Amino acid sequence: MVKQIRERLYAIEVPLPNSPLKDLNSYVIKGENRHLIIDTGFNRSVCYEAMLKGLAELDVDLNKTDFMLTHMHADHTGLVMRLATEASKIFFSRIDAMVFDEDNSWQPLIDFARLNGFPAEALQNALNAHPGFKYSPEKKPDFTRIDDGDVLEYGGYRLRAIATPGHTQGHICLYEADEKLFFSGDHVLFDITPHIESWDYSVNSLADYLASLDKVRDLPVELVLPGHRNFFTDLRGRIEEIKTHHHERADEVMAVLGSRSLNAYEIAAGMTWDIDCDTWEEFPVAQKWFATGEAIAHLRYLESEGRISRSTAQEVVTFRGL
Ligand SMILES: [Zn+2]
Numbered sequence: 001m002v003k004q005i006r007e008r009l010y011a012i013e014v015p016l017p018n019s020p021l022k023d024l025n026s027y028v029i030k031g032e033n034r035h036l037i038i039d040t041g042f043n044r045s046v047c048y049e050a051m052l053k054g055l056a057e058l059d060v061d062l063n064k065t066d067f068m069l070t071h072m073h074a075d076h077t078g079l080v081m082r083l084a085t086e087a088s089k090i091f092f093s094r095i096d097a098m099v100f101d102e103d104n105s106w107q108p109l110i111d112f113a114r115l116n117g118f119p120a121e122a123l124q125n126a127l128n129a130h131p132g133f134k135y136s137p138e139k140k141p142d143f144t145r146i147d148d149g150d151v152l153e154y155g156g157y158r159l160r161a162i163a164t165p166g167h168t169q170g171h172i173c174l175y176e177a178d179e180k181l182f183f184s185g186d187h188v189l190f191d192i193t194p195h196i197e198s199w200d201y202s203v204n205s206l207a208d209y210l211a212s213l214d215k216v217r218d219l220p221v222e223l224v225l226p227g228h229r230n231f232f233t234d235l236r237g238r239i240e241e242i243k244t245h246h247h248e249r250a251d252e253v254m255a256v257l258g259s260r261s262l263n264a265y266e267i268a269a270g271m272t273w274d275i276d277c278d279t280w281e282e283f284p285v286a287q288k289w290f291a292t293g294e295a296i297a298h299l300r301y302l303e304s305e306g307r308i309s310r311s312t313a314q315e316v317v318t319f320r321g322l
Contacts, residue, residue, distance in 0.1 A: 001013040005223070006181070008030045008155040008157075009028070010054075011225070012051060014026050014051060016041070016047070016075055019075070020192070021228045022228065024042075025227055026038065026041060027225060028058055028060060030058065030155055031154040031155040031156075032155070034065065034066055036068060036155070037066075037068070039076040040067070040079035041079050042078040042079065042131065043074065043078035043079050043137055044078070044134075044135050048082055048083075062088070063085050063087055065083075065085070067088060067089070068091040068159075069091070070171060070185030070186065071093065071096055071170060072170065073186065074131050074132045074134075074136045075131065076227060077137060080141055081137040081139055081141055090143050091143070091152060092141070092144070092146065093171065094146065095165070095169050096169065097170070100140050106133065108199070110123050110127065113289060116264040117265030117266055117292075118288070119265075129284065129285055130289065146172065147161065147163065148161060148172075159175070160175045161174060162174070164215065165209070165212055166194075166209025166211075167187055167196060171187055171212075173216060175216075175221075179222075181223055182216070183225045185226070186227045187212060188213070188238055189226045190226060190230050190238060191230055192228065195294060196297045197290060197296065198297035199296070201317075204304050206250075206297045206298060209297075213239045250298050250307075252271055253299060254307065257319060257321050261320045263316045264319070265288075267299065268288070268292045268295035271291070273287075302319075303319075308322055309322055
């Protein structure tokens with residue numbers, strides 16, 4: 001389905017079957033000489049067909065089209081190599097691009113999950129079920145790497161890149177100051193709370209994320225165009241809700257921990273999740289992996305706030321309240 005948002009600015013709704021996100025908003029700016037597509041959908045045929053149909057409806061010639069990917073997740077980057085032509089530029093954060101430079105970017109994630117109590121025998125299944133493993137671009141894109149402050153100009157819009165680490169370390173939002181438009185990627189969503197996970201104790205992704213929310217909170221914005229679900233107008237109000245949510249989540253982690261010493265997998269199992277399963281055992285294995293990553297992000301944050309301590313004395317990392 002194609003929606004017109006403003007003059008020369010459109011959104012294509014790309015279905016994401018079996019994903020709680022439901023669909024991806026791919027934004028299309030039609031320029032006089034070149035067009036820009038912001039985010040693409042998974043590398044799977046149902047997404048590809050939706051994109052081709054939407055682009056045909058908009059009469060967009062892919063030979064005259066460039067791409068901007070807000071972050072590395074496969075629902076945003078997956079299709080880019082099937083849509084891009086020789087002439088296409090693919091703008092992407094310098095930081096997230098480094099993940100594509102690694103030969104086996106999954107092994108450190110697997111090792112880290114095991115270090116945090118994820119059952120070793122379930123990890124291969126978790127990997128096979130991971131959308132990033134299944135639906136990423138089949139070959140590495142030749143990125144035009146961008147940083148905070150870079151500007152892309154298409155169709156009369158001036159889009160300024162704003163580095164917003166948290167959801168991923170290299171996540172980028174785009175701000176159009178004259179039109180007061182904010183392309184928020186997965187940094188700020190309206191209907192759901194963006195997933196914040198951590199896969200390395202050197203990174204405090206929740207602290208980064210909260211700082212990135214404050215970074216964009218006071219921008220003059222009339223319309224927020226997120227990566228998933230509905231557009232919205234009250235950026236500041238939504239940011240305050242999301243901040244409250246994460247502080248409540250951190251308190252929930254403290255409550256699960258109580259006076260015990262637990263690993264991140266055990267803590268994730270004790271937290272509440274907005275998912276259609278009655279028990280932790282019923283969770284699909286990939287969801288358990290995401291949940292553990294989200295627990296780790298909150299644990300790392302609580303550690304930095306001096307509320308818990310981390311013990312690495314055993315084979316599996318454990319936490320205890322202070
Ligand atoms: Zn994402």
